[in-house]
Amino acid sequence: MTTSSPRRASRLKMPNGLPWILPAMIYSVGILYYCILYTGYISTLRWDGTSPLQEQVGAANFVHMLQDPVFWGALAHTAIFFVVTFTVQVALGILFACLLHSKLYLKTLYKVLIFIPVVLATATVAPVFRLIYAPDGALNGVLTAVGLGSLAQPWFSSGTFSLIIVISVQIWQSTGVVFVLYFAAVGQIDPSIIEAARIDGAGDVRIIRSIILPGVQGTTIAIATLSAIGSLKTFDIPFLITGGGPSYATEFLGTLIYRVSISFAQVGYGAALSVVLLVLAIATAVIIRTGGRRVGSSDV
């Protein structure tokens, strides 16, 4: 052993880590990428999913998709869903984060209440939402009780209201996550900066706009990515609460893929929709990430 101390570091070069990551890579990447490739192959077939009869149709499924108004409707719903949920959740999340960083009572209780909807399964809460908006449900009951009975209606028969309900359930269910992320981010901002601004006469609104918002920008970009991908993944809420209806008014890509593949047994077309969904999800993640970075660096 004649190693001097600077060489000692290189002698201690870490051993090969490949065996340590291989199990996870083979299992997770293996299963998921196998499925993706398989989906890509199925998307070129006309197939009902069970029969041995598979017909090669090339790009026919994709051509059919471009002419399918339900597909374009699902894309539009996804876009509306993303814009509304993102905006409302960011506003609520920042407001809750600031409020719960102030000296108020029972803060843990409020935090738990905001977060409980996150941990409950959509399948668990779907029955109560169906009940609230039912023709003889709580909402119409409240409206009648306060003398606005004329506004009471069967909410699920209206396409617009059904979409609003789907969006509101999503906001109810995932504001907790956005809040927790902002709560951590606001905690990183130096309180003395806020104190100094207050001494200079800045009000609460001005402090949020000029100190908090820029301070949590990284989190906002992360949330934009999460909720854009989340919007594309939307399945449980429309499936369980509105069933994608009435007449496709709350159809999303996820529910459409399910309907097409399972109910209509057009597995090839469902796979083509899946391929497009996957490409959109990856593209969205890349665009928000790179776009967000550019905005971030130009501000510096």
Added chain:
Amino acid sequence: MFETRRLRSRIGLQLLLTVLVIPFLFPLIAMVQGSLVGAGWGNYATVLSLPLLPGFFLNSAVIAVSVIAITLVLTLTAAFGFSKLRIVGKEIYFWLLLAALTLPGVVLLAPLFATVTQVGAYNTLWAVILPLAALQVPFTVLLARNFVDGIPNELIEAARVDGAGMIKTFWHVMLPLTRPIIAAILVLVFINSWNEFLLPLLFLQTPDQQTVTLVPQYFVGQYNNDQTKVLAAAVLTGLPVVILYISLQRFFERGLAAGALK
């Protein structure tokens, strides 16, 4: 954060917070209240007396425990490798894994269905466990790698100087230091698997194999749309996650924040 030195502004803010939280609370109250309509607690007694009910819970528990076990083993070894060891082309492997984060479960529908029926796993819990664990691993590896990056390399090196092999180092140095992130992964993966709806819906056909997320639908059929029983069943299925969340609240929030706030 907000100015609370004057009593009036403090009361105002408290009021604002309360008003904003009410919509989050309302559906929960409506759920419990609805479950007590008519027979009151009798609704719960009826639901609990159903012979199939323990099976739903047991299946969900078996799925959750298996998914947690698979995910933890794969995640911790991979995080150790990614963070502390030498791997040629490391970031390529990591990005392959991260790209899978964007993957919507419904995309797996057709290939999984074909594969599952081919290997005869249809209507077995494996058909849910294996793909569900595969979907968890990318995010948990991201979480755990961020955490392990914070463990000083010197600790690992010291163990090696003392003659410990990699497995010993992993077991005696790495694992004890990663307890907080193990707790976060545990809660996160438990909630994800307990709440999973699509995979059980697709692959579990008979009630004796089904999970708690399918209970409301099962009850709609059983009780001919008696909503009070459906809501009582929903409350019962939601209770375990709420209790788990409240008792491990701190770990859960810290873990979530650590993962997304890299």
